[in-house]
Each structure stands twice: as structure tokens, then as C-alpha cells.
Amino acid sequence: MLRLEARLLEFPPGFKFGAATAAYQIEGAWNASDKAVSIWDELIHKHRDRVVDGSDGDVACDSYHQWKRDVEMAAELGLDTYRFSLSWTRLLPIGFAHVVSEDGKAYYSKLIDALLAKGIEPVVTLYHFDLPQKFQDLGGWANPLVANWFAAYARVAFSLYADRVKTWITVNEPIAVCDSSYNGYMAPDIKDEDVGMYLCNKNILMAHAKAWRIYDEEFRPKYKGQISFINHLVWFEPAGKAEEEVTALAMEYIASRYCHPIFSEEGGWPPALETYLFTKSIKEGYKRSRLPAFTSEEIELIRGTYDFYALNHYTSKVVRFARSGEKVGGWPLDGSAELGIVLEARPNWKPTSCWWIKQHPEGFRNVLVWLKEQYGDQKFLVTEIGYPSKGSNLDDTERVQYFQDYLTQMLLAIQIDKVNVIGFSAWSLMDNFEWMDGYSTKARALPDFQLRSTLTSSKSALFFLKIALLTSLG
Template sequence: MKANIQVLLLVTLLAGVWGKNPFLKHKTPQYKFPAGFPFGAATASYQVEGGWKEDGKGVNIWDTLTHDRPYLVENQDNGDVACDSYHKYKEDVQLLKDLGADFYRFSISWARVLPEGHDNIVNQAGIDYYNNLINELLANGIEPMVTMYHWDLPQALQDLGGWPNMQLAKYFEAYARILFTHFGDRVKLWITFNEPLTFVSGYASEKGFAPAINTPGIGDYLAAHTVIHAHARVYHLYDQVFRSRQRGKVGIALNINWCEPLTNSTEDIAACERYQQFNLGIYAHPIFSTEGDYPAVVKERISRNSAAQGYTTSRLPTFSPEEVEYIRGTSDFFGLNFYTAYYGKEGEEGNIPSLGRDSGLITRQDSNWISSASTWLKVVPWGFRKEFNWIKNEYNNPQVFVTENGFSDLGELNDTGRVYFYTTYLTEMLKAIHEDGCNVIGYAAWSLMDNFEWNRGYAEKFGLYHVDFNDPTRPRTPKESAKVIAEIIKTRKIPERFWQD
């Protein structure tokens, strides 16, 4: 019976039947979100701002990729205008107010503030834009949550080698100092990096994310090493110079999918544990674990594979004991971006060398899981709860702030699939909080509005609000999911019509 319902859900969603659907219900206890639990929505600068060369903004690596290699993006789309939030930020703040959002997670374009990436030239127009946005949010009772880096590296710094160049850790610290200085009196929630696992993959394939350089298993590890150092430098900068008077918090947003062992075999269980360590632990372990450093299994496997492949040293850089201590504990909260899950089993796939090959497992998704408009995103709400518990057990139950969680479709206003996604995932989050004791402290939906979805262009839509990209005024229209999220924020619980006795 359960399998039949899963198939019916899948067929219904894929067929585009977005009207009232009696099957979009799920069993749940009547839990409420804790008092003061903050809800918000998230965006990223390149995905929504537009104004790509206005008012002194410099060129970033996504400007370069979409203009010089447009064939890497669906329909040759770009973010030159995107949602035009550079001009429509007041309207965007009103969308948040209509939701009842407690906070807005947005990112700052490094090249809009520092056009050449270095701190010797500060673009006042860029400072003004973000000051205006921050002030508008606060005037409407919405707290700003600022991501310093959401994938749009200034091209001038990529020309110096980009993230594999360790000097970028110093440049990022200088950039952060500018942000703290200009905005830290009002911004109290900072995220250094969004999804380093994803953006360093831009150094692992010439057909993927910017800067699309094909150095898998080497360039991406060098970039990861720099990013971890850069994060720690910014955390210590805040501690030493700004925290005492600004009294904010600094974290990092890491992404992971749940890996469920395909069988109960020791091999498959170990394979999924390696998946966690190679994809999440490679960043989280140096920062959040008691001992610091990269996970032992990550160091051991990359070192062994490197030797077998003829390298005289490991392809993964090493931390000195002093660096391990410097990096360990450098986060006030654990930012989690979560979307989906996989089945994992012992095996090898991927390039030689590559992170995928080094991790030593094969992942697949169940064809019966409900699909989205994204090939990689299946609806697996139970994986969300399992991931919370893995983080709780691995890192001594840190404060976890869900910094992204969302569903893609083709832009329907009656977005039943997205409503189902949010109500089921939030139900599992409530179970993690109330039944498992997971320390979840906030939630951001991805995304506030439809936007530029990187290499997928505008082909996939994640927004609570529809954006008409064929209209030069970029009008925003609330979807059904926006109304449901607004109801959840107001009542602090999942609406009863989505429950089942």
C-alpha cells in the first residue's frame, strides 16, 4: 500500500497536477516550534541582484563564465539582470514582511564592494546599496543575516589563481574587515561561506560551476584548505576586534545530503559514513570536532590513493598542530543546507583522481522517491531528521541553523509539490527537536523568490514568490507555498490540514 501511494504521488507531481491533492498529508504529532524560533528566507547576490556592471561593481567569476562560456548554462542564461533586486530591494523586503519573516539571509557581492577584490579600492555605491537594504530590513522588523561569500569571487582574484591560492585567505579577511566595519553595528548574524563543498567543485570540472577549471582531486582540495583557513581568520578577526562592541555571531553554512546504507552490511554502513566525512566532515571536522583537523578516514584514504597514483605527497594539504588549534572551535553556530538523500554502497566511481573516487562509494536515488524539477533533488524528508542526528552525535550537539532548504519546480503558482516538501521536512525537523533533542535554532527557506539557478539558469524555480523573467519589471507573485509558510510562521506549527490521523 505504501509503495502504491509513493507511486501515485510521483505520477501526480510529475504530471503537473497541482490542484488539491488528498494524498499530500502525513502523520505527525502536534509539535510546535519553540518560542522565539526564527523563520526566514534566503537568496544570494549573483542569483537575484542583477546590476552586474552598475555603479562601479567589478566583474566576478559568474559574470565571466556566463559571458565567455554561455554554453555552460541552460538556455545561455545569465545573472546580468536576474530578479533586479539591486533596484527592487524595497519590494523584496515587503515580500519578507508579508511572510512574517523574522530574518532575511542574503549575500554580499564581494566585487560590488571591492571591485578588484582587494581592500585598497572600496566602492561607496556598493556600501550604500547594502546599507540601504540593511536599514530597510530593520525598519520593517526583519533581522539581516549576511553571507560574505556565495560563490561570486571577483575575477581579479581568480586571475591570481582563485581559491587554490592560499593568499586568498588573507584577502578574504581584509574583505570581511570592510564588512564588519561598515555593517557590523546592525548585522549580528554572519556566515563566512556558503557551501564550500559545492563552490570548490568549480576547480574540479571544466563543465560545472565557475570558474569551471578541470583539476579534480587536486584543485578542489587546495581550494578547500584555503577556505577553511579563510573562515578561521575571519572568526578570529571578529573575536579580537569587533565582537566586544558589535556582539554578533559568526558561522559557516555547510551542505550535505543524507546517505542511507543500501544494505545493513558493514561495508555499506562504512561507505555512507565515509560519504558524510568526505562531503561534510572535510569542512566541519576541522571547525566543530573536539580534536580538529580533517577526519582521519579522509586523510588516510587520500594519502593512500595518492601514493598508489604515483604522487610523492598526499593531494590533500595538511594542517600543522598550530593550525589545527587555530581553526578548531571557530564558529558560533553550524549552518546547514539540506535538500535530499541517497542510498550508498561500497564501490568506486568518478574520475581518477577525484573526491568521489577517494571516498569509495557509489550513490543512487530511489526512482520511487518524489521528483522535483532538479535531477538531483528527490523529496526524502526522513533524511533531514537523520542528518540532524548525525551532526548531534558527531559534533556534540552544536547549535544548528538551517540556512537553506527548498524544492524546485517549473514555476507553478499552485505549487503543491513545494508545499508538500516544506510541510514534510519541517515535520521531520520538529521531530528532531522534540523527540531527539537536536539543537536546531532557526530555519531559512530557499528561496525567497525564483532566481538564477547557476548552470540551470532560469529553467528551475525554487521561489516562494514567482518572478516573471519575461517582464522587464520582474513582477513578484506569491505562490501557494508562500501562503503556507506565512501560516507556519504565524502559528508556529504545521497547519492541521496537512496532518493525518
């Protein structure tokens, strides 16, 4: 049994625990009032077979109608923060900013006020995968005009809620928005990894930057809030010495492609990856790189558009070169086909119910240390981490152990590596619609329970988050 000094069991003063959700995964009411169709409504209604259990998000957790119960659950868990997302199509039913839904506006306003009344800080994500279908019909995230459409949407949200919301996220997991979408895995179900994915990559960075600049110039002086961007970070480690260089390139591919333009001192694409993709594109017969270039003005627009670094983390991978004739690719976020590598797990990493998530707690600490080394000593906010399971067993010992292991590594990063982690949000507040897994996979964070059931305090996520370390390290 690992034993550490008592000081290592202490979270820093002001450290905040929370839980997170996303609009499409919990709200339901897909066509209530004047809400318009999103790309997820469109995909699943036309291709229900794409979801493992054939389900959809039409009702989901019914949070649109049962938001008061959501707030009660957050309060019962003793959460400091609750991160939820706005539905673009609920707030702006035609997508463009000149028409605001009165019902959509009121729904989020009531939710925010109720959270504040319970002493829970709302953390609001502007975009969590659910683009208006109208904009997808115009090219979606591959259309450079989407950056302006998003910025206008952000301005509306800030004008309505910035007086009460002090922490904002522009985009959740752009690597999922672009990489998973343009390899045909998630909505809008487009297969164009060669070009479309990288167009999305650039345009989503531009959208974030424009929204950040609007907040910084128009709303921060009055409301003193903070705003940033969430990246999905997977830890990559080499299978051996021969793979060390390509592993560093893989980290640039999955992480720095969405980090370097914002968080580095110089801005722009990560240099090694930019060179690699240029060289490969020319060899493939293209006249220029498939990774679209930034102008000097665009580099400056994007560079420095953050107030903290927000990250989601679920798993780690081992990197090795593909053997002769071996197939590469297969996981939406890995870049293995582009880089000619194979990603796998070590035999001793524990499985979960989700095929791509294997447990490697040390990888979580490694990610935090890597980020500090790459982008400096700044504030880091863990916005999602959790454990997928199946079934309805309330004796959730495996999930308890998961949090013991991962929180131990986070505290080591804080106390020994001096990474300034300021908060931690578990996924999720409740079981919800888990994208292509539907309802077959239970929420990745809280102890298993049926939708809308009440947990006793001894089963609460915050209880696990705050005392799990004492039981495992004490």
C-alpha cells in the same frame, strides 16, 4: 495519516523563519557603478552555452535597483530573517580592501536599514560563490594568499555593518566552491579534482578562520553578534551491510572534510578520510597526500571558529559499491569517483525538476541527528532548504506537501531527538538565476510566481512554513 501529540507541532520559543538569496542570483546590475567582474560574470559571458537556457545574471531579479520591493516582499511574507549575500566585487571593486565602493557600501547599508525598519533581522553571507575575477587570475582559492584577501574583505564588511548585522556567515557551501568548481561544473570552470580541489578545501577553511578571528577579537566585544560557516549536507545511507563502512567514509568526504577542522574537539582533517586519501595518493605515485596537511598552528587557528552550526540540505543518496566496469562520478558533490562508489536514489523517493534532487524527508532528520552525534549539543541553523520546479503553476500543492514532509521531520528532530534547531530559511525569496539551470528551474522554496509578482498572504511561504504541519498532522 500520521498523527502526533500537539506538543510536537510547536516550534521552540524564539524559533525564526526566513528566506535566503545570493547576490549574483538576484542583484543584476553586473557592471553598474564601479562594480568589477566576478568569476560568474566571466564564465557566463564567455560560455553562455554552459547554462541550460542560455541566460545570465546580468539583470536577474534586478534587486540592485528594486531592493525596496525585496524588503516589501519579505515583510509581506512575515519573515523573521532575511539571509542575503554581499557581492565582493560590488563592495571592493578592485578586490583589495583599500578601495571601497561608495555606491556598493550605500546599497547594502540601505537594504539593512530597510529590513530592520520592518522588524526583519538581516543575516549576511560574505561569500556566495562570486570571487573577483582578478583574484581568480592570481590562482583563486588554490592560492593560499586568498585567505588574507578574504579576511581583509571581511574586516571591511564588519566595520561597515556589524553595528546593525548580528548574524554573519563567512562562506556559503565550501563544498560547492571547491568540489563543484574544480571538477569543471561551476565557475571558474577548472578541472583539477586531484589537487586543486583539496588546495581550495584547505584555503577556504583558513579564510573562514581568519575572518572569524577578526570578528571575535575586534567586533564581537562591542556588537555581541554571532558568526559561522554554512555546510551543504547530503544524507548518505548504505545500500546494504556491506556498504556501511564506505558510507561512513562518504559522510566524512562530503561533510566532515569541511566540518571536522572547525567543529571537532581535536581539529584537523577527519582521521579516516585523511588516512584513506594518504594511502590512495601514495598508491597513485604521489610523494605525499593530495590532501594538504595542516600545521599545528593552522589546526588551532581553525578549530572552534563557530558560534552555531549552519547547514543547507536538499537531498539524500544511497551508497553502493561500483560494479565491475561501471562508471563512477557524474555529480559534482558526491566524491564517488574518489571513493569508488555509486550514489543513487531509492525508487520510492519522489523526483523534483532538478535531476540530482530527490525527496527523502527522513534524510533531513537523519542529517540533524548525525550532526548532533558528531559535533555535540549546539545551536543548529537551517539556512537553505527548498523544492525545485518548472512552469508557472500557482496552485503549488507539490511544494506545500514538500514543506509539510520536511518540516515534520525537522520537528521530530527538535522534539524527539532534542536537536537544538533555532531557525529555518527557505530557498528562495523569489525566483532567481539558478546557476547552470538559469531560469529554467523555479525557486526552490516559495510557491511558484513570476519575478517581482506579489503573493497573497494565503500563498506566502511563511503561511506554509507555520501551518503546513497542522494540515498534515492535525
